[in-house]
Amino acid sequence: MAITPVASIDHQLRVAMLCRAVFPLHGFGGIERHVFHLVTHLSDLGVKLDLWTQTIPHDVPTAGEAYARLCQNPLIELHETRYDRTSPWLRPNSIIGRQFNYPIFTWQQASAVAKTAQQGQIDIVHTQGLCALGWGLVRQQQPSLRRIPQLANPHGMEEYKNVDWRKQLAYAPFRAQYSWSHRQADCAIATDACTADDLPNLLGVDPTRVAVLPSAIDVAEALGQVDEQLGNELVQRLQLADHDLVFLTVSRLERNKGYHLLLAALAELRDLLPASWRLLMVGTGKEQAALEQQAQSLGLAQHVSLLGRLSDRELHSLYEHVDLFIHPTLYEGSSLVTLEAMIHRLPVVATAAGGIPDKVISGHNGLLVPANNQRALVNALRLALDLREYWPQWGAAGAAIVRRSFDWPVVARQTLATYRELLQSRSLRGGFQ
Missing domain, CATH: 3.40.50.2000 (Glycogen Phosphorylase B;)
Known part of the structure; x- marks a missing residue:
């Protein structure tokens, strides 16, 4: 099926944000907060977001400013995909548990996103961490999806930096998946200028496809x-x-x-x-x-x-x-x-x-x-x-x-500018190869 082209990059942008977890629905960690602030500040700039994440727990408190800003935001639509397929036999986020859960989760998530994309309802795909794996695989299976630009953020890449040989060995499958999937993206994100060389050196990403978009805090x-x-x-x-x-x-x-x-x-x-x-x-x-x-x-x-x-x-x-x-x-x-x-x-x-x-x-x-x-x-x-x-x-x-x-309103504007640059590049080149 051919993807319906976007008539103009001046219309309201529609972004599919792919992640495993987001604050305050799944935790309080750095990536969870990063996704929360990124999507909410992009929505402040008028971007429409489809946020794809894992199943939301039933006991998540529905009160509070953060929940309302994310879940009651008219520009953010939440989509859920089951992540945990190993419990009670394995902890879902143990090293072995993730090796089972992540490939299945990211493939199913990306397959669902692809259906929306084939209907011409997505302008940009933005993946967080290893969610790039599923989208990379689906784009290989459906080459027409390459017309939609993808940004991929590998975040801290601690799997490459741990000096313990046991963890180095255990993380080998993740490193292979991270490296391959981020080489498939049209643009890979370095979260700091001083670490931009890590993407070519550690992941093998083409240096011309690296953009610096800092991690930030909401001042x-x-x-x-x-x-x-x-x-x-x-x-x-x-x-x-x-x-x-x-x-x-x-x-x-x-x-x-x-x-x-x-x-x-x-x-x-x-x-x-x-x-x-x-x-x-x-x-x-x-x-x-x-x-x-x-x-x-x-x-x-x-x-x-x-x-x-x-x-x-x-x-x-x-x-x-x-x-x-x-x-x-x-x-x-x-x-x-x-x-x-x-x-x-x-x-x-x-x-x-x-x-x-x-x-x-x-x-x-x-x-x-x-x-x-x-x-x-x-x-x-x-x-x-x-x-x-x-x-x-x-x-x-x-x-x-x-x-x-490093304030989120600043970084959100930089992210939006990067989206538009990718769309302009697609328009000039007639699609990505």
């Missing part, structure tokens, strides 16, 4: 989460007023986040730190017990507090009452927590991993250090302490960077 939403009363309660509960210096770090408590190096670095600097200092660690993970034991053995237990997971309101309120944000990760995707810290005017000490060098500029809004280098981290923290008078200036500079380049 208004982030700052709107700040609750002064809640912040004061946290200050009292955590006794922050009794400390001269408060560090904060936010992430999963995993080995690759580099927290073992941070604790060792702070132990080396104990003579330079004020008598009353505190490190707040927000997050959960399998390294929690090891980190608690390390803090104890280094004599830092009274200075280190592992807070577990905080709600958005708690976290954004807490950002307002700390002095320095530290992110010692060994490898990273785009790092949204760094953006969150920056919009709250915090100076940042972080490793030059993933997309962080696009956000943290040494001497301008913080300090960058090589990843997995304890000596460099010690030196950077020492320098930051020496330059503490500049922290307010660094914080203001960081907030300006976020507003200029």
Whole structure:
């Protein structure tokens, strides 16, 4: 069946967004939030979206601003495809479970999208993560679908960056699927300029088909989460007023986040730190017990507090009452927590991993250090302490960077411009090969 051509790129754009999960229906992770903000901000620009995702759980709360903004939006139509086909025998998102679930899910999702596309009701297909696999397979089976431009966002590509040989082996099927499927797309997205070469180097994507569209945060939403009363309660509960210096770090408590190096670095600097200092660690993970034991053995237990997971309101309120944000990760995707810290005017000490060098500029809004280098981290923290008078200036500079380049309204406009460029290219070339 031939696809009905779109008469003009000036009409209301119709985008099929393919993902496995979206906030607040399926979770609170980075990709889930990315999809939520992308589709809602595109709808603010007048784009009509068909959002294809996995089955929505029956117990999802239907109250709240986020649910209304997504599910009661007249420009967003939700479509569901069953994802979990392994329970109760396997956890659906275990490595083995995903190897069963993803190929079936993405194929069925893409097949359903293709029916809509064949009726001329889609201008652009935008895939998130491994959802590119199903669409790539369906486009091979139905070559006429290549007339519809596809953007594909592989996100952080942690499957390529994990240094544990066991995970490297386990992730081999995912790497093969990621690489093949993103080479089929008309445009593959790098979420940071400094990581754009990862797509050709790791996935084999043609460099001429790479576009930089940053991951972002919603500045208004982030700052709107700040609750002064809640912040004061946290200050009292955590006794922050009794400390001269408060560090904060936010992430999963995993080995690759580099927290073992941070604790060792702070132990080396104990003579330079004020008598009353505190490190707040927000997050959960399998390294929690090891980190608690390390803090104890280094004599830092009274200075280190592992807070577990905080709600958005708690976290954004807490950002307002700390002095320095530290992110010692060994490898990273785009790092949204760094953006969150920056919009709250915090100076940042972080490793030059993933997309962080696009956000943290040494001497301008913080300090960058090589990843997995304890000596460099010690030196950077020492320098930051020496330059503490500049922290307010660094914080203001960081907030300006976020507003200029990493706020969702800005990135949504860039995404829309990329859609139109792809459609214009199709119009001039008479379709993609």
